[in-house]
Amino acid sequence: xxxxxxxxxxxxxxxxxxxxxxxxxxxxxxxxxxxxxxxxxxxxxxxxxxxxxxxxxxxxxxxxxxxxxxxxxxxxxxxxxxxxxxxxxxxxxxxxxxxxxxxxxxxxxxxxxxxxxxxxxxxxxxxxxxxxxxxxxxxxxxxxxxxxxxxxxxxxxxxxxxxxxxxxxxxxxxxxxxxxxxxxxxxxxxxxxxxxxxxxxxxxxxxxxxxxxxxxxxxxxxxxxxxxxxxxxxxxxxxxxxxxxxxxxxxxxxxxxxxxxxxxxxxxxxxxxxxxxxxxxxxxxxxxxxxxxxxxxxxxxxxxxxxxxxxxxxxxxxxxxxxxxxxxxxxxxxxxxxxxxxxxxxxxxxxxxxxxxxxxxxxxxxxxxxxxxxxxxxxxxxxxxxxxxxxxxxxxxxxxxxxxxxxxxxxxxxxxxxxx
Numbered sequence: 001x002x003x004x005x006x007x008x009x010x011x012x013x014x015x016x017x018x019x020x021x022x023x024x025x026x027x028x029x030x031x032x033x034x035x036x037x038x039x040x041x042x043x044x045x046x047x048x049x050x051x052x053x054x055x056x057x058x059x060x061x062x063x064x065x066x067x068x069x070x071x072x073x074x075x076x077x078x079x080x081x082x083x084x085x086x087x088x089x090x091x092x093x094x095x096x097x098x099x100x101x102x103x104x105x106x107x108x109x110x111x112x113x114x115x116x117x118x119x120x121x122x123x124x125x126x127x128x129x130x131x132x133x134x135x136x137x138x139x140x141x142x143x144x145x146x147x148x149x150x151x152x153x154x155x156x157x158x159x160x161x162x163x164x165x166x167x168x169x170x171x172x173x174x175x176x177x178x179x180x181x182x183x184x185x186x187x188x189x190x191x192x193x194x195x196x197x198x199x200x201x202x203x204x205x206x207x208x209x210x211x212x213x214x215x216x217x218x219x220x221x222x223x224x225x226x227x228x229x230x231x232x233x234x235x236x237x238x239x240x241x242x243x244x245x246x247x248x249x250x251x252x253x254x255x256x257x258x259x260x261x262x263x264x265x266x267x268x269x270x271x272x273x274x275x276x277x278x279x280x281x282x283x284x285x286x287x288x289x290x291x292x293x294x295x296x297x298x299x300x301x302x303x304x305x306x307x308x309x310x311x312x313x314x315x316x317x318x319x320x321x322x323x324x325x326x327x328x329x330x331x332x333x334x335x336x337x338x339x340x341x342x343x344x345x346x347x348x349x350x351x352x353x354x355x356x357x358x359x360x361x362x363x364x365x366x367x368x369x370x371x372x373x374x375x376x377x378x379x380x381x382x383x384x385x386x387x388x389x390x391x392x393x394x395x396x397x398x399x400x401x402x403x404x405x406x407x408x409x410x411x412x413x414x415x416x417x418x419x420x
Contacts, residue, residue: 019193020346021175026152026166028179028186030159037159038179038186044089045097046129048076052101053121069102090140090157096133131180141177143190154188164188170196183265198347201289206400208361208392209298209336211327212379215282218396220404227282232274233330240267275332283339287347293340294352294403296361296395300334352403359402366397 030038052072059065073095080086086094104121112118134140145152149168155161156179172194180187206218215227243264250257286293307321308314315321344351354361363371368385381387381394389397 019195021191021193022170022172022196023189024166024168024192025187025189026154026164028154028188029163029165030186034159034162035186038181041089041158042129042131042181043126044086045094045132046124046126048086048094048097049101049129050123052098053123056101056105069098072098072102088158090134092135093132093140096135100133130182131178133176133178135176137174137177143174143177143188168192170194183269184262196346198284198343199288200291200347200349202291203289204292204400204404205286205290205294206396206398206403207286207293207295208396208399209295209331209333210392211324211331213392214331216390216392216396217286218393218400220400224393224396229331230274230278231330232271232278233326236267236271240264240271243267275330276335279332279336279339283336283343286340287343287349290349292350292352292403292407293344294354294399295337295340296356296359296399297353298333298337298356300328304328350407352407354399354402359398361395361398362391364394364398366394366401 055072055075056067059067076086076091076094076098080091080094101121108118108120137143140157142155143152143164144155145168149171151166152164153161154164154177170192172192174190175193176191178189180189204220208216208218210216211229213226214229217225217227219225243260247257247260247264250260304325306318306325307316308318341351343349360371363373365371365381365383365385365387366389367387368383370383370385372383374381374391379391381389381391387394
């Protein structure tokens with residue numbers, strides 16, 4: 001349950017939910033001395049993680065004993081008493097590192113029980129160990145935000161005070177902190193307890209996600225809106241391919257390989273940042289204009305399943321399916337829907353996920369309800385009832401009419417009111 005307050009602003013409503021937790025990320029600007037201290041601290045946490053993993057593996061191999069998080073915290077206390085190196089680091093932050101390993105094992109065991117690919121926790125090199133965290137504000141770290149929660153200063157135990165750049169959309173109380181190193185840059189990610197609010201509109205829309213067109217949106221008045229696929233990964237693919245080829249030719253462990261890896265990572269980071277910016281802006285626009293958003297339930301794992309098959313039963317069109325999977329993942333549909341979901345909660349917008357297996361939006365006529373299987377290459381919906389629409393427009397209308405009918409609302413004029 002959440003508490004909501006409504007304030008009318010022009011033709012929109014701002015809804016504030018109760019206390020929730022959100023992430024706010026700031027970029028850190030350490031001095032050379034501070035960066036050296038941060039790298040040393042990162043190395044200590046990496047050693048703790050790998051040593052704890054080795055302890056768990058050895059105990060299981062020798063006596064089939066499972067080491068728990070509590071036991072490793074007790075061992076950490078003894079380690080800190082014996083070695084001054086580990087005493088230089090905040091004890092609670094070291095416990096956070098042990099907890100991350102514990103969560104990795106819990107996820108591994110859960111996947112084993114569910115019959116999924118297990119993914120056993122791996123030892124981490126310093127380049128693949130992203131950072132560490134702190135449990136509570138004031139213990140190991142203290143953040144002082146600037147005016148209006150813009151920028152600020154972060155004091156870290158054993159490091160000093162580091163200026164930050166960034167902005168929190170919603171003010172709140174600092175709970176935890178994570179320090180991360182990405183592409184030789186440092187970031188501080190804070191968990192804050194806040195009561196976020198967002199403006200919302202009064203329209204109801206149905207959204208059909210796709211690859212050719214990122215999203216096709218149907219409105220109650222029968223109009224359509226298309227959000228074009230920015231294809232950000234495609235734009236940078238030539239540069240990234242060249243950078244990865246250069247990286248593959250460098251000798252392992254050499255300085256030139258480190259530089260080549262940095263170039264490839266910078267290209268990937270730029271694409272990821274542009275994609276995240278695109279998803280945030282488009283999801284915020286949709287929430288600001290809507291009071292109900294309906295979309296189909298997507299299983300990204302099923303959509304991106306490989307077609308290679310087995311040696312006994314090889315798959316067909318393997319290269320084409322691999323290319324389609326790459327394009328699907330490049331649009332980040334799961335991230336987009338997650339953004340829509342939490343922003344809809346903040347704004348008090350009703351978010352409906354239509355059961356795809358039951359409704360079959362791509363196969364159902366939005367006017368008469370007749371179902372007909374269509375290959376993916378068939379991009380137009382042509383029905384005997386006289387309806388002629390693009391495949392995505394028809395699916396968006398089916399999604400919206402189903403959501404309206406199940407919300408007790410009048411369906412779109414000329415559309416079938418679907419029943420459960």
